[in-house]
Amino acid sequence: MMLTGTRVADAYPTRTAGEREPFDRTHPAVWGTEQDGPLDAATLASHESNGFSVVEQLLSPAEVQGYWQELTRLSNDQELAGDERVVTEKKSGEVRSVFEVHRLSELITELVHDSRVLDRARQILGDDVYVHQCRVNYMPGFEGAGFYWHSDFETWHAEDGMPVPRAVSCSIALTDNYPFNGGLMVMPGSHRVFVPCAGETPRNHYRDSLREQEIGVPSKHEITKLAAEYGIEQFTGQAGSALWFDSNVMHGSGNNITPYPRSNIFIVFNSVTNALVEPFAADEPRPNFIANRDFTPLSR
């Protein structure tokens, strides 16, 4: 096999033939300083150490309501039905996620450029940023399926060609998160370790993995070790709060049998210096709506 010209050295090998030992990540989680933006030094230090930080009430109740209506509109948009960007629940066929919403919705385009969001992304990554992925997630009540444990960066590296973990996700809750309606669980500090996953990436893996992921997840053995070392924390809180989390933090969520749906807007920012190359462990890159290749820096 010939290496192409854009192939760069692989600092985070994964999708390996056999099990490989986890190793310490060499890149920081926080690249900027207090002087660069709204987050204070203590919050930045905590984000570096835990791999996440929370901003309560990033959106006002009125804004939450507006975005909720927008989500409902997108979920019911007949022009989008059958569109690849709309992912449905395996069991019920209900809408689970709508991708590329920053291009489908003016309201969400504004949010991505909003100083409350963009300035924090730029500060954490210490660089100009662009949107790697942007979606709304909807976990219906009664039969909402969760996501098994995974590191986003592992997938973005393997399947999208993201060189290093210099990306950060902002998840804004549009519904109240209780402990029992499928709230996100994270292992604080787990972002400092990269866990290679065994198994070759199947062709067009994203079509299944967006519903239920089987490749690109750590072994039970590794998850047990990580939980013992880092513990598990779960996010609960009111609609409008935002969770910023590092691209490599180990996270997952249980299912939701309560009548309370759980919904959020999910925006991934990547440093422009960390723009995508060829996938590190897949035959071809995933589509643009999942892994955007327009690296134009965002400005307010």
Add this chain to the structure above:
Amino acid sequence: MMLTGTRVADAYPTRTAGEREPFDRTHPAVWGTEQDGPLDAATLASHESNGFSVVEQLLSPAEVQGYWQELTRLSNDQELAGDERVVTEKKSGEVRSVFEVHRLSELITELVHDSRVLDRARQILGDDVYVHQCRVNYMPGFEGAGFYWHSDFETWHAEDGMPVPRAVSCSIALTDNYPFNGGLMVMPGSHRVFVPCAGETPRNHYRDSLREQEIGVPSKHEITKLAAEYGIEQFTGQAGSALWFDSNVMHGSGNNITPYPRSNIFIVFNSVTNALVEPFAADEPRPNFIANRDFTPLSR
């Protein structure tokens, strides 16, 4: 169709052809008084009002360890493999429950007769009691499936012929319950309402319903109304704590993707005055290991 001689009037019709409105239950949850046993008047009043009460550290850590070992022994007992009383996870095949453990294990026989357990059961039900059902549940980590919302009494009435809700369950945790490893959720106060469930009981329904229940569960519409009226509480706490809950309280549990298994001993006491008759809405009664028909009163 001839009615048999043991058929009694049906105060709680269910498994009906169409949807029927929920109605207020006429029987109390607490039948005894403070004078009858270890629970004080405030706890009894709270149990009557909420449909449950919690006893922290009913078992000592050493006892928990002993019962955990007993559970492990029963799960691995080659003589029991393939036995009807051992129910396995639909997906993984791992042991999910072992029934009739008060006959399989001397240790659990002792527990059923232990004054900490038996005296409370007699007090709540205000009568002599016997064991309607006794099992150990094991929800493995990573892929433990939950139980959808249901009232136990609805099933015991329909499929086992339990005349009225004069039964109480004691669930003793053998593992620590976190908010995120599939802990039991209840709707406090929901035991005061009986929710008829639509749909005829399939023959040998128990063979599937012990893994995943589809008949004998309320409609989404009713669950939404109940959650709005009563709210949802989730049980968390240390191994050794006991939850006493009324046979008609609406409860369920989510799945468990964490590495932490969740395990408990589950004992159902029924008043001897409320002994089983013919099923109210099933062709034939379920087997004895699920719905015991030896109504001999227990004594210490």
